[in-house]
Amino acid sequence: MKNIAIVTGASGGLGREFVALLESEADEIWTIARNCAKLDELYAEYGKKIVPICLDLSERDSLKKVEDMLEKDEYNVRWLINAAGYGKFCSYDDIDVAQSLNMIDLNVNALVAVGLIALKHMHKGSKIVNIASISAFQPLPYMNIYSATKAFVRNYTRALNVELRPRGITATAVCPGWMATPFLTRAEIGADKGVTKFKHLTTPKDVAARAIADAKKGKDMSVYGGYNKTCHLASKLLTQKAMMNLWLKQQKNDK
Numbered sequence: 113m114k115n116i117a118i119v120t121g122a123s124g125g126l127g128r129e130f131v132a133l134l135e136s137e138a139d140e141i142w143t144i145a146r147n148c149a150k151l152d153e154l155y156a157e158y159g160k161k162i163v164p165i166c167l168d169l170s171e172r173d174s175l176k177k178v179e180d181m182l183e184k185d186e187y188n189v190r191w192l193i194n195a196a197g198y199g200k201f202c203s204y205d206d207i208d209v210a211q212s213l214n215m216i217d218l219n220v221n222a223l224v225a226v227g228l229i230a231l232k233h234m235h236k237g238s239k240i241v242n243i244a245s246i247s248a249f250q251p252l253p254y255m256n257i258y259s260a261t262k263a264f265v266r267n268y269t270r271a272l273n274v275e276l277r278p279r280g281i282t283a284t285a286v287c288p289g290w291m292a293t294p295f296l297t298r299a300e301i302g303a304d305k306g307v308t309k310f311k312h313l314t315t316p317k318d319v320a321a322r323a324i325a326d327a328k329k330g331k332d333m334s335v336y337g338g339y340n341k342t343c344h345l346a347s348k349l350l351t352q353k354a355m356m357n358l359w360l361k362q363q364k365n366d367k
Contacts, residue, residue: 113186113188114139114140114185115139115188116138116142116187116188116189116190117134117142117191117192118178118189118192118230119131119141119142119143119191119195120169120193120195120223121145121194121196121197122141122143122144122195123145123151124145124293124294125195125291125293125294126195126291126293126319127143127145128154128316129317130193130195130241130320131143133320134193137191138190138191140161141163142181143162143163143165144165144178144196145166148164148166165181170214170218170221170222175226179229182232182233188234189230189231189234190234190237192226192227192238192239194222194227194240194243196218196223197219198214198218198219199255199295199298200257200299201299201300201301201303202254202255202303202305202306203303206301206304206306215257215261219264220261227240227242227272234279235280236281237280237281238280239281239328240272240276240281240282240283240284241324241327241334242265242268242286244262244269245258245259245262245265245289246289246335246340247259247262248262248265248266248287249344250355250356250359251263251356253356253359253360253365254303254305254365255306262287265285266285269333270332274332282332284327284333285332286326286333286334287344288314288319288335289312289314289340290311291315292314292315292316305365307363309362311339312337314336322334322336
C-alpha cells in the first residue's frame with residue numbers, strides 16, 4: 113500500500129511550501145491545482161514522487177476524478193493538505209454572483225468533498241490539514257464571504273478532529289494571517305472600499321512548518337506568529353461588533 117500525500121492549491125504560495133515539507137513523508141505527493149505549467153515545474157524540481165493533477169476543484173467533475181484515481185490502487189492517504197482557496201476583498205456588490213459563489217465552492221464545498229473522499233483511504237496516523245485564516249475569528253466587512261468561508265473551515269475542522277479520534281486520524285485548522293504570496297495581489301481588486309492594509313506579513317514557509325509540527329502533535333488548530341495569536345485572544349475577549357470596528361479602522365473603512 114502506497115503512502116501518499118495530497119496537496120490542493122499546490123502550484124504556489126502556501127501549498128507549494130507544503131509540497132517541499134512533505135517530500136520525505138510520503139511515497140508520492142499528488143499535487144492538485146488549475147495551473148498545469150506550475151505543476152510541471154514541481155515535477156521538474158522534485159521528480160517522479162510528484163503526481164501532477166491539473167484540475168479545478170470548484171467543478172464537481174474534478175472531484176469525481178480525484179475519487180476515481182484513489183479507487184484505482186491501494187493507497188493510504190497519509191497527509192491531506194487542503195490549501196486551495198479563492199478570495200476577493202471588496203464590497204458585496206463589486207463582484208458578480210458567480211465570483212461570490214466560486215469562493216464558497218472552492219473554500220468550503222471542495223475542501224469538504226476532498227476530505228470525505230480521502231477519508232475512505234486514510235488509516236491510523238493519517239492527518240488532515242485544512243487552511244482557514246485569522247479572518248475566521250470574527251466577521252470582516254469588505255471580505256465578508258471569504259471570512260465566512262474560513263469560519264466554516266475552522267469550526268468544521270475542529271469538530272471533525274473530535275469525530276476522527278476513534279480512528280486515530282487528526283484534523284488541524286491552520287489560521288494564518290497575511291502571508292507574502294500572490295494571493296494578496298489576486299484578492300485586491302481596487303474597490304472603493306476594500307482591504308489594502310496587510311500588516312504583520314509572515315512567510316508561507318514558516319506557516320507551513322508550524323502547521324506540520326502542530327498536526328504531528330495532534331492539535332486541532334495551528335496559529336503562527338505573535339500578532340495572529342493576539343488577534344485570536346482578542347476575538348475571545350471582545351465582542352464581534354468591537355472586533356469589526358477595530359478592523360474597519362485598521363483598513364481605513366470606518367467613514
